[in-house]
Amino acid sequence: MIRAVAVLQLVVSKQADGAESLSAVPNDTQEPPYTFDRDDTYALQIGSQGLVELALRLRDHGYRVTDLTLVDHAFSTLDDLFAKAIKNELLSRMRDGEEENATRFAERDMPGFYVLNLELRDTSPGNGRVTLVQDGIILTSSPNQVDKFASTVRRALNYGHGG
Amino acid sequence: MTRARVWLAESFKFALTVAVFLFLNWLAPNFEGPAADAAQQVAVALIAGFLTFLTLDVVFGRPVIRAAWSQGGHPIPDRRPHLELRPGERRVIRVELFVDCATLLARWVSWLSRRHPIECRLTLMPPEALRCTPQTMPSDAQLNRNVVTVHLTGGLRPGINNAVEVSVTPRQPSAASSQVDCHMELSTPTRMRFFLWALVGRDNGIDGFIIGGVVDGRIHEWTDRGQADQA
Numbered sequence: 128m129i130r131a132v133a134v135l136q137l138v139v140s141k142q143a144d145g146a147e148s149l150s151a152v153p154n155d156t157q158e159p160p161y162t163f164d165r166d167d168t169y170a171l172q173i174g175s176q177g178l179v180e181l182a183l184r185l186r187d188h189g190y191r192v193t194d195l196t197l198v199d200h201a202f203s204t205l206d207d208l209f210a211k212a213i214k215n216e217l218l219s220r221m222r223d224g225e226e227e228n229a230t231r232f233a234e235r236d237m238p239g240f241y242v243l244n245l246e247l248r249d250t251s252p253g254n255g256r257v258t259l260v261q262d263g264i265i266l267t268s269s270p271n272q273v274d275k276f277a278s279t280v281r282r283a284l285n286y287g288h289g290g
Numbered sequence: 291m292t293r294a295r296v297w298l299a300e301s302f303k304f305a306l307t308v309a310v311f312l313f314l315n316w317l318a319p320n321f322e323g324p325a326a327d328a329a330q331q332v333a334v335a336l337i338a339g340f341l342t343f344l345t346l347d348v349v350f351g352r353p354v355i356r357a358a359w360s361q362g363g364h365p366i367p368d369r370r371p372h373l374e375l376r377p378g379e380r381r382v383i384r385v386e387l388f389v390d391c392a393t394l395l396a397r398w399v400s401w402l403s404r405r406h407p408i409e410c411r412l413t414l415m416p417p418e419a420l421r422c423t424p425q426t427m428p429s430d431a432q433l434n435r436n437v438v439t440v441h442l443t444g445g446l447r448p449g450i451n452n453a454v455e456v457s458v459t460p461r462q463p464s465a466a467s468s469q470v471d472c473h474m475e476l477s478t479p480t481r482m483r484f485f486l487w488a489l490v491g492r493d494n495g496i497d498g499f500i501i502g503g504v505v506d507g508r509i510h511e512w513t514d515r516g517q518a519d520q521a
Binding site: 159160161164169170172173174175176177199200201202233234239241261262 | 361362378379380381382383421422423424425426427428433434435456457459461
């Protein structure tokens with residue numbers, strides 16, 4: 128995982144017209160995601176399969192997955208040989224494989240393994256790196272990249288702009 | 291199924307058997323001979339029991355949707371799996387939707403359900419104590435806050451019809467000594483075809499788990515066991 132100088136939380140807000148918007152809220156005090164849950168607002172509910180699907184969509188927007196962390200059902204990090212083989216296979220499919228191929232692998236072929244976070248690199252000039260963690264936590268060493276990343280995630284997940 | 295419902299269902303079966311026994315006894319002719327009365331009573335009781343079984347368990351038993359959960363890939367036990375979570379701890383649980391449909395009526399309902407998909411809702415309670423995150427979801431399932439919605443689109447089939455994996459996280463409790471009993475509620479909204487809604491049973495008695503204790507639930511519990519370094 129990258130050394131983060133900024134921590135943000137992706138938050139979904141329900142607008143008056145019923146539409147939902149997504150925004151990145153600074154989380155300097157590192158509060159857990161559930162502290163952002165209110166009646167009309169909640170921390171983005173994104174888990175293992177959702178991270179994989181989002182990364183595949185972000186691929187079309189210039190973000191490449193460079194690393195990921197696998198955990199078990201109790202959220203303990205897995206780094207034995209088998210877990211590394213699973214991780215490398217998943218990374219390979221997420222980087223170069225067809226979208227359906229990677230999602231099917233994540234959904235069916237790695238029981239008991241869950242993606243906790245993804246490290247993404249922006250391939251466009253500027254070369255920012257962000258780590259996206261389950262439940263919409265963003266860690267980044269390039270704070271100036273956050274707005275662009277949040278905007279890209281918003282488009283990839285078909286949310287409106289939350290300001 | 292809750293104990294009260296099991297008791298109610300078994301009591302109804304017993305009452306029906308007694309009613310059929312009395313009716314058959316009234317219809318049966320009187321036989322002459324040694325021990326004829328006792329033999330008749332036994333024969334009528336056996337026939338009444340068989341007719342009740344045939345009616346309720348073979349012909350007219352409704353298909354029943356029930357949910358069970360497990361963790362860590364372990365087989366689902368008969369009794370409730372033990373899970374005690376403390377704030378900051380997260381656990382992935384797997385919830386499977388089973389359908390019992392062995393009777394003739396159940397098979398007919400199963401055939402009907404192919405044309406009219408059934409929507410099941412699984413609510414993890416209480417929402418103020420529990421945050422849920424979808425981990426593995428088939429395309430016909432989704433999670434909104436604490437409610438998992440599953441569409442059984444291919445018609446009801448005996449056995450596992452669908453399975454989802456959700457991680458559960460306790461929200462901060464109010465006191466160190468407090469414990470919260472969590473449970474799950476299975477429902478099928480009435481907006482599905484009414485005749486199908488009436489014909490499909492739902493087993494709502496899903497056991498839950500316990501949230502207890504208190505620790506500092508900071509973000510490092512979430513990210514990677516403390517790897518969210520601040521520069």
